[in-house]
Amino acid sequence: MVIKNIPLARSLAAQFLAFQLMVVAVVLIAVAAVSVAQSTSEFREARGTRMIAVAENMASTPIVRERIERAPADPFASRILAPEVDRAVALSGATLAEILAPDGTVWVSSAPSRVGARVDLGPSRADEGRAWYGDADVDGRHSLVGQVPILSPDGDVLAVASVSEGYPSVWALLSGAGERLLIYLSLGAGLGLIASYLLSRRIKRHTRGLEVTEIASLADHREALLHSIREGVIAVNNDDEITVLNDSAQELLGVGADAVGKRVDRVGIDPAVVALLIPGGASRSAEDRVIATRTRVLALSRRAATSGGERIGTVTTMRDSTELAALQGQLSSHKSVTDTLRAQTHEFANQLHTISGLVQLGEYDAVRDLVGALTRRRAEISDAVTQRISDPAVAALLIAKTSLAAESGVALALAPESHLAPLDPALATDVITLLGNLIDNAVDVSVGAPEPGVTVEIDDSDGLEIIVRDSGPGVPEHLREAIFARGVTSKPDVPGGRGIGLALVRLVTAAHGGTVGVSDVPDGGAEFTVRLQGVRTDA
Structure with a gap:
């Protein structure tokens, strides 16, 4: 500049x-x-x-x-x-x-x-x-x-x-004090003049020839740029101390300006973000990652900072991708509906082919019996859901997910003690996001299990509680917090790995002041529990 x-x-x-x-x-x-x-x-x-x-x-x-x-x-x-x-x-x-x-x-x-x-x-x-x-x-x-x-x-x-x-x-x-005193004073004055001149030259060389007003102007420009850009910027030195933290970063990370000069892991930043800001060893190379905190989804990009050929720390930029994550969740929901329709279309096509063959053979009694059996089974699935779930959107989701899970070889069941009254349309949309992501993840990890199955339990007697149990390998205890913060679209190669779906679950839950957690099922598998307080239904 x-x-x-x-x-x-x-x-x-x-x-x-x-x-x-x-x-x-x-x-x-x-x-x-x-x-x-x-x-x-x-x-x-x-x-x-x-x-x-x-x-x-x-x-x-x-x-x-x-x-x-x-x-x-x-x-x-x-x-x-x-x-x-x-x-x-x-x-x-x-x-x-x-x-x-x-x-x-x-x-x-x-x-x-x-x-x-x-x-x-x-x-x-x-x-x-x-x-x-x-x-x-x-x-x-x-x-x-x-x-x-x-x-x-x-x-x-x-x-x-x-x-x-x-x-x-x-x-x-x-x-009278002696000639040597005068000599020493003169010698000190001469050395002081020479040292002052040499030091002033050195300072000028190290300041790139810039004068005081120019340095002050550059500092003002730096502060103005850092604190006016929309992206968050945080710089960390080799001692893992914060050296730069602009206004956007303070808002996104939920910390104050007093965090500058302190260690990253001692100012209250989300642990998942801390793990990116102060990695160890060879992992200090450049890295881009999407991380979901308790309230936001952040897209972070970390790069090494050098001066004079020596590493002095890292600079990380960040952008709020919460809205983008929400759109991705909606896209995932639409994809789920599309997959459900595809599965039902495939199922109906097989049934129609069977009926067409029976008609061509003249087995009309068999046609009548098959149509009756299909109707009764469809009614049983619909009745099992609608008798306990009064909200039509949530009921439709459960019915569709039952068919989709069956195509993957996983039995999806609604717990007999479940109950849900009609919900406000806005709340129903959020409940569908929560339930859809939890069921999709449960079905994914249950595929290939000895007895693949997913159980859903919904209770609105005190607030709203959603429990989804799967028959997968379970989630190790040390990963039970990390799975909600990974925020990646592909599932990591670790037991219990999840994608952006669980991050959305935590974001939606936090928006309603609720909690989400995971524990082990005694017979094997994982149990995800979402609790929303103060939820009102139309019951």
Whole structure:
């Protein structure tokens, strides 16, 4: 699919490169921030102790103590002590050294312009007689300050020796962290740029050169196509997990959109469909099959899905063939009627040939006896059915099936306890479908049995119950569910195999909210039982 006329602001590779560069920049900034924080902490710890040491040394100088004891009465104190504070600055590398009055007034300073200024001691404890170091603003610069009290012989605070050093700049801190750190940061930035470029090229190659808007458009087209087509589509990966499930498939399989990402056999899909979706071994090849679920007849087509020459799973399409199956059932019914008429025509032709021969021989008494016997036998068959079955359509079906079964050498009998009142025409049509398919299957499997026979029992005393027993080989227990879901027109080579007829039986039964099941007959054969609840008759 080619997407044209899509405005592109920036290529995917360029966007990814820009994003990677941003990530590299953030990492570098974070590393630099950590380095600055560590350097600042180390500077504070090391230089803070140094500032206190310098302040203590200055405070313990004899001339400082002598002059401070006479201040502020000594007007020459600041001049005499100025060399001492300058010496403290020179020896320690500090920015500023001062001697403060207990109230914070600057008496002596290495910066003469500050003499007489007032300093806010803030959190300092020096005015209480305790050494202290910490952060403070000195002339608008963030600085590290160490302060030591100068005490009188009586323990009173005479003054405060203060030494401060401004914090270095960020660049100075980074430089102080060592040249190798700068080398590592530069090397990391370079490698990040190269890796980002190569990765962006690789992404562009794997996306077939498509950009973000094109990929989004293709994804939108894919979703629109999948969810708008009438056929159901379900994709299963090699781990038997559903990866694609469009709206039609959700409706046909009776599952929700949350089934995507789950195993096929754990979302409530009919077992017969699951067996097709996740076959094992060599049977994973392409396959087309018609499967009857409890409510639908589905035509499924499974094909292998590959990518880059490797198998990635299967894709199965499905179509609802319930109506087609119903039409096939009707065609089967018409075929059954045709076969019945053919059988009766054959029977009547033989009887007419016999009567014609007797007439030519002049055996008129024998003709009369034969016609009487045929009439009585036909009446017995008709009476045996009509006395118990009041619905004319169902009665006609049983009479016709009796003749058809007799042609195959199978005796079809209606159980004496049977009873059926007239039915609604629509219901009668469904009952004929149920009964016709069950009898046809029973006759088919009974042919060749030692005593071939089929028994039909109908009871409408509580809803409607139809029981058909045959003299065939029976149905193995492990196939009793599968025979209703095979949905194939030819009978499989397994005991109890059935075609689309039994699938139609289950569909019609489910439409009336009923049930259908199969069990063994004690004397051999199978017994199919259909129960329809809430069925009203005209009785």
